[in-house]
Amino acid sequence: MRLFLDTAQLLKLDPRVALELSEPHHEIMFTITVDINNRMVEFTPEEYAQRGKDYEDLLESSLDPKYYNILANGQVSFRPRIFASSDTTVRDGVLRLFGGRLYHIHPRRPEQLRCYRVQHNNIRGPYKGGIRYHHQVSLDLFKLLAAEMTWKTAISDIPFGGGKGGIRMDPRNYSDDEIERISLRFMYKLKPFIGPNTDIPAPDVGTNSVIMGHFFRQYSDGEAEYHRLRGVVTGKDARIWGSEGREMATGRGLFYCIEEWLRHRQSPSADRLIAPEKVSWQDVNFTMQGYGNVGSAFARIAVPRGAKLVAVNDRDGTIYDPAGIDPEALQEYVASPTNVKHSVEGFPKARSIHLDEFWGLDAFLFVPAALGGVINAEVAHKLNVKLVAEGANGPCTLDGEEVLRERGIGIIPDIIANAGGVIVSYYEWLQNNRQEHWTEAKVNERLSEAIKSNYNVILDIAANRPRRTPFWDSTRYVTGEPLDMRMAAMVLALRRLEAHYKLEGFSQ
Ligand code: NAD
Numbered sequence: 368m369r370l371f372l373d374t375a376q377l378l379k380l381d382p383r384v385a386l387e388l389s390e391p392h393h394e395i396m397f398t399i400t401v402d403i404n405n406r407m408v409e410f411t412p413e414e415y416a417q418r419g420k421d422y423e424d425l426l427e428s429s430l431d432p433k434y435y436n437i438l439a440n441g442q443v444s445f446r447p448r449i450f451a452s453s454d455t456t457v458r459d460g461v462l463r464l465f466g467g468r469l470y471h472i473h474p475r476r477p478e479q480l481r482c483y484r485v486q487h488n489n490i491r492g493p494y495k496g497g498i499r500y501h502h503q504v505s506l507d508l509f510k511l512l513a514a515e516m517t518w519k520t521a522i523s524d525i526p527f528g529g530g531k532g533g534i535r536m537d538p539r540n541y542s543d544d545e546i547e548r549i550s551l552r553f554m555y556k557l558k559p560f561i562g563p564n565t566d567i568p569a570p571d572v573g574t575n576s577v578i579m580g581h582f583f584r585q586y587s588d589g590e591a592e593y594h595r596l597r598g599v600v601t602g603k604d605a606r607i608w609g610s611e612g613r614e615m616a617t618g619r620g621l622f623y624c625i626e627e628w629l630r631h632r633q634s635p636s637a638d639r640l641i642a643p644e645k646v647s648w649q650d651v652n653f654t655m656q657g658y659g660n661v662g663s664a665f666a667r668i669a670v671p672r673g674a675k676l677v678a679v680n681d682r683d684g685t686i687y688d689p690a691g692i693d694p695e696a697l698q699e700y701v702a703s704p705t706n707v708k709h710s711v712e713g714f715p716k717a718r719s720i721h722l723d724e725f726w727g728l729d730a731f732l733f734v735p736a737a738l739g740g741v742i743n744a745e746v747a748h749k750l751n752v753k754l755v756a757e758g759a760n761g762p763c764t765l766d767g768e769e770v771l772r773e774r775g776i777g778i779i780p781d782i783i784a785n786a787g788g789v790i791v792s793y794y795e796w797l798q799n800n801r802q803e804h805w806t807e808a809k810v811n812e813r814l815s816e817a818i819k820s821n822y823n824v825i826l827d828i829a830a831n832r833p834r835r836t837p838f839w840d841s842t843r844y845v846t847g848e849p850l851d852m853r854m855a856a857m858v859l860a861l862r863r864l865e866a867h868y869k870l871e872g873f874s875q
Contacts, residue, residue: 407443407470439539484532487513494530497571554585563598598799601792610795611807618664620787648673657737666694684712735762829855
């Protein structure tokens with residue numbers, strides 16, 4: 368918000384335009400209720416000590432693995448039936464599983480979840496932004512993230528506005544069939560507020576292409592022309608008319624931004640988008656926080672080009688190997704169904720280190736690709752890198768950024784660094800509306816051009832260097848003074864948004 372206000376002041380933005388952009392158009396909050404499966408909750412150590420002996424003679428129950436999921440919190444979600452009182456492997460709602468451990472049965476029950484959708488601004492096109500399933504979300508957070516989407520779609524020059532939403536829940540504590548029911552119920556309630564030309568959700572933290580498939584099914588269910596509605600949600604699996612390349616797009620966009628950053632280091636006045644082979648990735652060793660969609664995609668694109676992944680921290684642990692971590696093997700490990708937390712913790716080909724050691728590792732690049740607010744002043748002092756490329760949304764706090772700047776550490780700001788996902792979402796929406804299916808090569812080529820040309824406009828604004836090249840034109844955006852990259856990006860966003868208010872005017 369401070370960045371927005373400072374930039375609006377710098378640009379002497381029309382006060383009415385500034386007011387229009389300062390608050391979301393709509394803040395939608397609702398609850399859903401869903402049935403949660405039977406749960407098996409293991410005895411606590413105290414319960415084992417006090418009552419374990421009472422069940423010594425209890426025989427072990429057999430569960431068919433296809434009917435249960437072990438969840439991240441250690442509970443077992445079990446689908447089909449409540450055990451009958453005649454069942455000899457159950458006593459007082461207690462049963463023995465998995466080689467002797469004792470569990471209480473918590474029978475199927477309804478649960479209420481809080482849901483959000485913030486529609487920030489649609490002057491440039493339909494509201495656009497992800498759906499997050501996470502236990503630490505709030506209306507304030509979604510207001511911030513929805514505004515970020517308005518800036519990001521403007522910077523990317525795609526005809527969308529900004530929105531964001533989600534559910535307050537930890538998805539790792541729900542089984543796949545529960546997630547499906549939650550997603551269907553969420554979309555049932557959200558449907559009146561969205562549409563392919565109104566508001567277009569996409570994946571974010573805790574959601575993925577499978578959930579986007581559930582959303583589409585619920586939204587289009589019973590509609591005669593449902594194939595016309597596919598553009599209501601992006602980030603779908605390519606086999607159900609998602610876009611080729613969408614899964615990797617945010618990581619790929621990040622890769623293109625860093626490539627431009629490296630290229631300008633080699634030749635600061637370059638005014639062409641030169642062949643990427645000329646850029647050296649060999650010197651880029653990097654550490655990363657988060658190995659989900661964004662982090663893993665970036666690593667799997669950058670490492671084959673010569674970069675070296677030396678350490679990864681996620682919610683459950685930190686791993687380190689100075690000789691380099693194989694991103695494909697790590698991806699396989701994290702995605703394995705037996706890795707219930709989907710964490711890098713315990714990856715056998717790297718050693719585990721403490722978070723403090725992680726922050727101080729000597730590397731060229733740090734990629735935050737998890738949650739916001741992680742780089743505070745303390746972390747910024749510890750980071751021993753030349754560049755921070757913001758895969759996550761809002762990873763730097765204000766004082767953290769200040770410290771990075773003082774220490775001369777470069778920053779590629781989130782609104783351009785992680786815009787690849789929303790840009791390819793736009794391509795997906797275009798393909799859906801035109802009933803086309805593009806090759807991945809075509810998607811990546813368009814993405815590269817879009818990211819790199821807009822990145823160069825931002826760079827020109829930052830350097831106060833107006834240029835018209837065959838690839839981009841920054842002449843109408845420079846402000847007459849040099850700016851840092853984040854403010855330069857905001858200048859581009861506000862100028863593009865302002866043009867709509869100026870040229871279209873207001874309905875009174
Ligand atoms: P994801 O759910 O696929 O992965 C999140 C990762 O963050 C996991 O590895 C998780 O362990 C880690 N994490 C969660 N909490 C953590 C904590 N407290 N400490 C350390 N690590 C933690 O999410 P994603 O889609 O990869 O998104 C990551 C970030 O990128 C988010 O900030 C998101 O808003 C942003 N983003 C995502 C996209 C996209 O297309 N997916 C696009 C733009 C921005």
